[in-house]
Structures are given as structure tokens and as C-alpha cells.
Amino acid sequence: MTEPEREPTAGGLSRRRLFGTAGAGAALLGAGVAAGVVGDRALHDHGAATGSAVPAVERRYPFHDGHQAGIATPVQDRLHFAAFDVTTDDRPALIDLLRRWTAAAARLTQGLGAGELGPTSGPYDAPPDDTGEAIGLPPAGLTLTFGFGPSLFRDDQGRDRFGLAGRQPAALRRLPHFPADKLDPARSDGDLCVQACADDPQVAVHAIRNLARIAFGTASVRWSELGFGRTSSTSTGQQTPRNLFGFKDGTANLKAEEPGLLDDHVWVPAGADPRAEWLAGGTYLVARRISMAVEPWDRTSLREQEALIGRTKAAGAPLSGGSEFSQPDFRLAGRGGEPLIAADAHVRLAHPDANDGVRMLRRGFNFVDGTTGLGRLDAGLFFIAFVRDPRTHYIPMQTRLSATDGLMEYLQHTGSGLWAVPPGIAEGSFVGEALFS
């Protein structure tokens, strides 16, 4: 299978081990060695890794787990999100794709090539089973998270292409139209979705590109979006990132260290939906491409900006006082008797107190997609939230926000999607297997 004179690469070797700075004398490793180890220093140690903390680009997250990775995993800095349309009506072909995607994802997330042969081995007269642009790159904390859209169960013509309609979760419907939505169908929906998060954009892009390659003939990319977060791997990892309005975003986000709250708000419990028991332990992924009018925003006063958000720009503290993590006091009034946090401030309307106590696990990324036809930056927030039920945990809040949030003057939702995210994948299984069994 290998041609020694052509610098063979065996499938079981990590990209880095073969080509990286510590690549001398690479030894064959059993495939099992690489799996399930988070930040294994022995495999990935190299000159630049110092101190006790594993640098972000060297991190690896286990692929096989009770929940899919990329949800409660610490948020990486880069995103490549892709929605796919299944181009066949053949149920076995769909299952086969999910099997092949699962196998590739298990490898890619551990820093290996997409296929067993790797980008430069295998038959010289066949296409490589990995595209190669990630050769030499570390795992970069890559996670791959798969979701099933409403149209996989019943397409826009109402057809049940794959015999799945009877198992469609009741909550898995296309999101309703919200006031001020201006959705682009070419940036919305999709039968399948894959969220690739990593601390190196090339690693995230490489993963999506190889999954698209593997899907050739069965599914094709409907749309995709690249996003970036805050600073790179030398950050403390705890600082709240800033959105393109210059404000801290996601201060009140659920944290992975709050398993009880994740059970309450993120994971679908067993028995939640008798038709969709296959989704127990999974969640729903809400994606919204939120375009931000940054140029008009940049011409508003600091006072106006802070009033619309309800927090200070510098520290992110509620306008009612304290510091970033202080609870906002919505009743506290200032001079003149007006509340310090205005009635239409974003922090008030998005707060659990205004939303029946619901909370979301958010994983948003900033995006800049060049310019609009009007010479403005085509920029904004690619909002991702994981919730146990969009009917209680997203739709009511977004209905309220889109009608009353003062910030909406500067926002336009231009893309949208909802997917059911199956639970974690056991070794030997494939993503969503319980749906098909």
C-alpha cells in the first residue's frame, strides 16, 4: 500500500508526527493510541509547548463520548460551519455516508488524515483519501458536530425520502418567521449540518472540505460560513470575547462546568418525545446569521451604544453597577427615575428573568464576508445556540427580541437553520444510528 521511495505516510500516524518539528524517527502507532486522549503531551510534545497548560493548537478532544463534542467543549477560536443537501433518495446511501463521515471525523479530530492511507500514500494512480492541506498541522482542538435538519425527515415537497418522517421530533420544524427577518434561502436550512470548530482555520476548513469530498454523489454543500472568535492560543481562555459592536458577548452563557444546568437547558432528556427517543442525550442546534450594521453603529455615541446593550463597553458591567459578572438590577433607577438599564436594552430582554428562566449554551463567532454592494462590510455574528427544545428555549425569546430589542435597528437576520443533534457516538457506531435502527 505504501511506496517507500515516495515518502510513505501510514494512516495511523498523526500529521504532526510525520511532518512536524518532532517528526524525526516516526514510529508506527496502533490506531487506538491516538483515540480518546485529551492533550496527550507524549504524542504532541514539541519545542514550543511549555508550562503545564497544553497550547490550544495542540489540544485533542475525544470523539467517542456520551454527547457529541463541540457543544460543551470549551469554545475554540475558529469556525467552519457547513449545511449539506442530500442529493439522493437512497436510504442505504445516506446511512453509508453517515458511517463514512463518522469514521473520518473520528480520525480528523485526533489530528489524523481523513482516510486510512493519508494524503500522500495509497495507490499512486488514485485520488488520495485526504486532501493534504493540513499536513504538519496539529489537531488544533478540532471538534466535528453533526445535525439533522427538518428536511431530512420530510422535504419541502412533503416527501419522506428516507422513511424517517415517523421519527421526526415534534420540535424539529423550520423556525418561524420573526419580525425583521430578511433570510437568504442560500444561507438557510439544509438536510444535514456539520459544525467544525478548531483553533486553526486551516484545520477547520480541511475537515469540512474532506467531509464534502467524502459526500460526493450523496450530499453536497448547500452553504457554509467561516467565523472567528477572539484572540488566539495564548489567551487565558477565560476572557469573554467581543462581538463586532465592540462589546463583550456571552457573559451569561451556560458553562461546561455546570452539568446540572446543561441537563436542564441543553440535553434532550429520555422520554421527552416518544417519536424521537433516538435524540435522547442529544440537543438542538439553532444557527442564525446575524448581519450587523457596523458603520451606522460606529457613528453612534458611546452613551447610545451602552444604553442599547445595557452594559458598559469597557468592562461589560451591567449599567446598574458592579462588574462583568454582577447580576443586573433591572429595577435600579437613576436620576429622573428612569431605570439605569433601559426597557429596550438587550441585556434586559435577553435575560433569563424575561424569558421564563430559560438559558442557552451559545457558541457564536464573528464573521466578515467581504463587502455588500453598498460598500459596507458584510459582517456580523454567526449565532449558534444549543438548546433542549427550541419551542421553549429559543422561539419565544427571539420573538420578543426581534419585536422590542432596541439593538434590532442595527441587526438583520440573514440566515437561519435548525438541526437535531444526535447524542454521542459509541465506538463501532455512527452518528444518528439509533434513528435508523
Next chain:
Amino acid sequence: MTEPEREPTAGGLSRRRLFGTAGAGAALLGAGVAAGVVGDRALHDHGAATGSAVPAVERRYPFHDGHQAGIATPVQDRLHFAAFDVTTDDRPALIDLLRRWTAAAARLTQGLGAGELGPTSGPYDAPPDDTGEAIGLPPAGLTLTFGFGPSLFRDDQGRDRFGLAGRQPAALRRLPHFPADKLDPARSDGDLCVQACADDPQVAVHAIRNLARIAFGTASVRWSELGFGRTSSTSTGQQTPRNLFGFKDGTANLKAEEPGLLDDHVWVPAGADPRAEWLAGGTYLVARRISMAVEPWDRTSLREQEALIGRTKAAGAPLSGGSEFSQPDFRLAGRGGEPLIAADAHVRLAHPDANDGVRMLRRGFNFVDGTTGLGRLDAGLFFIAFVRDPRTHYIPMQTRLSATDGLMEYLQHTGSGLWAVPPGIAEGSFVGEALFS
């Protein structure tokens, strides 16, 4: 100027010093302290910085120098490139914009806010003079490089709006049409360009966004492109990056450590063009958005891929043998008498031997701009080259490549631009001042 109760930020403080992990007890620094210091550990020291090498995100490059930064500067990992159209015919307004851009760039590249007050100080009822999304982020090696397009001297209607036509360099003409060009006017040309390179995308985006804000009423963004390179700050910094064909790209690139070659091939010498003496010490920036048909490429054999490039995929060695940095032997024949490096191989046609010995300083970035209407990744290489004269150093080679390079089957040039890049900026001056004096 500051409002102490509102977490004041003085203009002379770095973003990091104020808000970063080492931010306690920030002291006022003279503005001069921050300037001209590359990787000043004292200013930027924090917990994650270890070892003797300065992490990429902590690097700062001097703004005032004999040449503009961002040309011979070690290539950073992220790009935000923007082309601007000047929306006024008023020469003093153009000069004023260049002054204000210069002042902002001198600050931004040192990790400071775009304006003297910063994102959260200044009059509370005025727009902040910095947009704030880079608060807390390190300088990230940001460089800002400015260029003047042919249309600044004479617009498409032939008008000399700013009285500059008499000083237009003879070499500064819109690039000719090359075979197989499929240029999108909305991704081509522009009166001005700004290349922002940094090791953090948010820092690069922040810089372009603030320069666009400053230009409001005088110039607007015509188009912009985001790019990414290879791995992030823990890399050795010496590894040749890979393009989206999975091959190493730029092996034969000019290096900053070759000043003699830079003089020969990059910097415009004094006396080169009597009408454009203002450009001496500057260079020309050629930008080409090269779309790559990655899906068809992924279905070709490793043999075909290597034959088209003329190098091995794994190590990047010429097919005539050796290692990555070995000189290709174009005469060496294999079995059957055919040359090991084919007649239409990219490495042969792009080699200086086939191009009168000319060399370029390249600064290319991979891009992925979502998907095309055909469900393919809208991906490729945003090619940037700096040359002393495009008539000798780019046009002949591209004419030959576009007609004969076997790789062209998988490439389409979809954007194009040429700009004259003035020399470095002395303290108290502004970019291109000699053009206006």
C-alpha cells in the same frame, strides 16, 4: 477627557495593558514608549508568554521605517485586504484622509486604539474613536500597507480628479487581460488599497474596519477579502505553508533575509521613472484572487497532482529529486526519456529560469468564501506579490502561465488589482506625502 467613573482609557495605553491579564495598576506611558519596539516583553509580558521567543500574537513591528511594513516583514497568518474608492474629487480631503490613516495605522500597529481617546473614553455623547472589538487583544504582529491604484491618478472616465496624472508611474496601469481570466469587477481594482496582516483575524479586521470608519465621507470600501495561512503561533515559523491543493506553496519565494535580492526584485530604485520619483523605495502590489476548483482536484490521482505541480505532495521536493529546497533539474529524464518534471508543470513555468530570472516576494493567503451557487466551496488563493516593476516581474510570467500551465485547468482568476506602494513613512509625514508635494 477621561471620565474616571466610567473606566477611563487613555490613548497612550496599549489595549492589553488596560484590559489584559496583566492589566492591574496600569500606568500612563508616554506615547513614544510604545513606538518602534518589536516584541517588547516588558510591555506585553503575561502568563502565557514563555521561553525566549516572543509568541506571534505578542509581536509588534515598527511602523516608521525606510519601507512600509507588511512587505518584507515575516508573513503573518491572517489577512484582511481592502480596496477603497475615493468618493470625493477634493484633493485636500484625500490628503487629509492619508494623514488620518497614517496616524491611526501608527497606533493600531503598536496595539493601541485607532484614536487618541480609545474605545471607551472621550466624550460620552460622541462616537468613540475606536470601535472596541480589539480591546484586550495583543498587537498580533499587525502590519498595515497602503497602495495607490491607477484610478487614483486618472479615473475610468479619464479624469485627473486630484491633479496627480502627471506623476502616474508608467508601470501603474490596470493589468492586461490574461487568457482564462474571469474577473469580477466587484472584486477588482480600487483607488486605494490597504493590506492588513496579523496573527489574529480579529486584529486585522479591527484595523480595516477602523480605517473604513475614518474614511467615511472621503472613501468607501470597494471590496475586501479575508485570508488565512497555515498554523498559528506555535509553529516554528519556518515551515512552508500549504495551499488548498494540499501542496507547499512559495518554496522559492524571496526571503526578507536576502536584502540584495529584494533590491533587485522588489524595491523601486531611485531614477527608475522620472515621473514617479515619489515611488523610490516603494514597490508594486499585485493582487489576484485565484479561485481553485478543489472538488475536481480532489478527484484526480496523486500522480496527476504531482505531475501538474512538478513537486511531491508530501515533502514538496522537485520531481527531479532531492528535498524541498533542492533546485529542480528540468532536463533530468526518467524511463521513456520524458522529463521527470513535465513541460507544462507549474514549477517549471513559474521558475526564474523560464522567466528571465525574475523573482517575486509573495504573500499569499488561502481563502474560503462560503459556497458557489453550484454547491462547491468558493475557495482558493488570494495571491499577493510585491515587485519592482509589474511589466518585467509579473505580466510576462502570468501571460505564459495562463496560456500553458497545466494547473490552469483547476484555476480561475476572479479578482485582480495593481497598486503602487509608496516607501516607508517618516515620523511626522504621511503615506505617499512625496506624491503630493
